[in-house]
Amino acid sequence: MTARHPARLLVVDTAPPELAVAELAAFEALGLQPVVNLRRLTDPALRERIAGRWPVLDFDGFDAAQLASALEDGGRGFDALKCRAGIPLDRTVLGRATAPDLERRLTLAGRAASGSETFDRVAAEEAGVTLLTTPGANAAAVAELTLALALDALRGVARRSAALHAGDWAAAVTGLPTTGLAGARFGVVGTGAVARQVALLARAFGAEVLAHGSERFTAERAAGWPGRRIASLAELLTECEVVSVHVPATAGTAGLIGEAELRLMRPGSVLVNTARASVVDEAALDRVLRDPSAGPAAAGVDVFDREGPGHRSPLAGNPYCTLSPHAAGMTRSAMREASRRLVDAFAAELARGPGPGPVSAEGSAVSEQGEGNAVYGPGEETGGSDPGGASALGDLVHWRGGLEGLLRATPGPAWSGALVRADRAGVADVLGRLLAGRLPLAELPLWAESVHLHDGVELGEDDAVIRFLVEASSPEIFEPITPDFCRRWLAVIGPGPSPTG
Numbered sequence: 001m002t003a004r005h006p007a008r009l010l011v012v013d014t015a016p017p018e019l020a021v022a023e024l025a026a027f028e029a030l031g032l033q034p035v036v037n038l039r040r041l042t043d044p045a046l047r048e049r050i051a052g053r054w055p056v057l058d059f060d061g062f063d064a065a066q067l068a069s070a071l072e073d074g075g076r077g078f079d080a081l082k083c084r085a086g087i088p089l090d091r092t093v094l095g096r097a098t099a100p101d102l103e104r105r106l107t108l109a110g111r112a113a114s115g116s117e118t119f120d121r122v123a124a125e126e127a128g129v130t131l132l133t134t135p136g137a138n139a140a141a142v143a144e145l146t147l148a149l150a151l152d153a154l155r156g157v158a159r160r161s162a163a164l165h166a167g168d169w170a171a172a173v174t175g176l177p178t179t180g181l182a183g184a185r186f187g188v189v190g191t192g193a194v195a196r197q198v199a200l201l202a203r204a205f206g207a208e209v210l211a212h213g214s215e216r217f218t219a220e221r222a223a224g225w226p227g228r229r230i231a232s233l234a235e236l237l238t239e240c241e242v243v244s245v246h247v248p249a250t251a252g253t254a255g256l257i258g259e260a261e262l263r264l265m266r267p268g269s270v271l272v273n274t275a276r277a278s279v280v281d282e283a284a285l286d287r288v289l290r291d292p293s294a295g296p297a298a299a300g301v302d303v304f305d306r307e308g309p310g311h312r313s314p315l316a317g318n319p320y321c322t323l324s325p326h327a328a329g330m331t332r333s334a335m336r337e338a339s340r341r342l343v344d345a346f347a348a349e350l351a352r353g354p355g356p357g358p359v360s361a362e363g364s365a366v367s368e369q370g371e372g373n374a375v376y377g378p379g380e381e382t383g384g385s386d387p388g389g390a391s392a393l394g395d396l397v398h399w400r401g402g403l404e405g406l407l408r409a410t411p412g413p414a415w416s417g418a419l420v421r422a423d424r425a426g427v428a429d430v431l432g433r434l435l436a437g438r439l440p441l442a443e444l445p446l447w448a449e450s451v452h453l454h455d456g457v458e459l460g461e462d463d464a465v466i467r468f469l470v471e472a473s474s475p476e477i478f479e480p481i482t483p484d485f486c487r488r489w490l491a492v493i494g495p496g497p498s499p500t501g
């Protein structure tokens with residue numbers, strides 16, 4: 001970020017009320033000057049408190065014209081933007097926010113959520129605006145609701161409760177006995193962080209998990225995944241009693257599951273969509289659910305083409321579908337984690353220096369912030385220290401080049417749970433150095449997990465990902481970093497540069 005300091009930050013919507021002040025203070029500690037939009041804050045005391053400490057605005061962040069006007073701010077402009085909801089950061093808005101006649105031009109925009117489908121990534125790159133999100137922060141929360149919707153669809157919990165509330169015992173017991181998760185085949189479409197967590201939960205219920213991913217989810221890469229790899233989507237749909245969708249909204253996934261795919265599913269099966277509305281055709285799902293001759297008999301849906309106060313869906317009124325208001329990721333812990341990760345990503349980006357691009361860990365917040373947490377350290381609105389122990393870099397760290405300096409600098413508890421992304425050559429370089437004895441295993445965390453699609457982060461053909469942990473609670477996923485581990489993954493990703501020191 002090249003702007004004069006303190007850089008101006010437009011906060012389109014704050015963290016949840018109990019975290020809002022702490023998050024704003026954390027951004028301020030990074031040298032950013034928050035200007036806060038109060039529109040979605042309903043607590044008068046909190047609004048007054050924020051207005052007494054930071055400049056405030058009041059506008060509809062979902063309205064593109066109002067958002068663009070706020071970013072222009074009478075010609076003053078902003079260096080950075082933070083949001084939580086899916087605001088329309090489209091080409092027009094970006095063009096106005098980066099106009100050459102502004103005192104400050106937007107160079108950084110971050111969303112405390114995994115998705116970025118409402119951001120025009122191409123336009124952002126052309127305008128020199130770096131985009132940050134927090135993939136995986138809500139994985140556990142989304143997985144929980146996914147299983148809840150699957151169980152409701154299988155067992156008819158909501159329908160039976162409504163019947164009993166109406167005094168109709170006969171209706172409440174209609175359709176018993178039901179299929180359960182134990183012994184069922186549970187299919188996941190997608191292999192990111194949410195899909196992995198769903199797979200683990202489904203297995204805990206006794207289900208057999210089948211997984212279908214992109215072409216990069218090869219047999220070799222699926223070796224450590226908690227489910228059996230299925231190469232064909234059609235095969236997964238025909239084999240499973242439950243199918244759960246966990247892929248990002250991209251051009252390649254739009255309409256991935258339409259009427260033809262739905263009719264491949266077993267009669268009496270269940271479909272759950274907690275991913276994105278564009279992946280599953282709502283109208284087609286409504287039609288198929290009403291047809292008992294083929295396809296799923298019940299569904300659970302958390303995402304819709306039209307959301308918010310103007311919500312409309314063909315599924316509204318469908319008695320075979322449980323609806324949820326895009327609430328899968330809305331747990332306190334998930335939103336806290338997303339806030340934490342976003343502030344840490346901002347810290348890394350600010351330390352990286354000028355110019356758009358991925359967040360860089362080299363020379364970033366590690367040396368300046370140590371193992372503390374920029375958002376929820378002691379003394380700022382939380383009543384104590386953060387129990388999570390996350391590193392100052394956050395859980396998603398992008399870098400260009402090798403890992404050696406980063407790994408040498410940060411072994412220890414701060415690394416627990418950190419997900420690190422590098423280019424393929426960078427990972428291969430570290431594995432090669434380990435095998436050559438040039439990076440002693442004692443200097444590294446003890447466990448690692450290979451990841452190739454992290455909850456919506458589409459990795460390029462030259463990307464490889466490894467997650468390093470100090471402790472591993474599930475040996476089915478995490479394994480010690482041994483020579484065998486290094487050799488196996490070198491075989492998968494190809495050799496890196498020859499170790500030199």
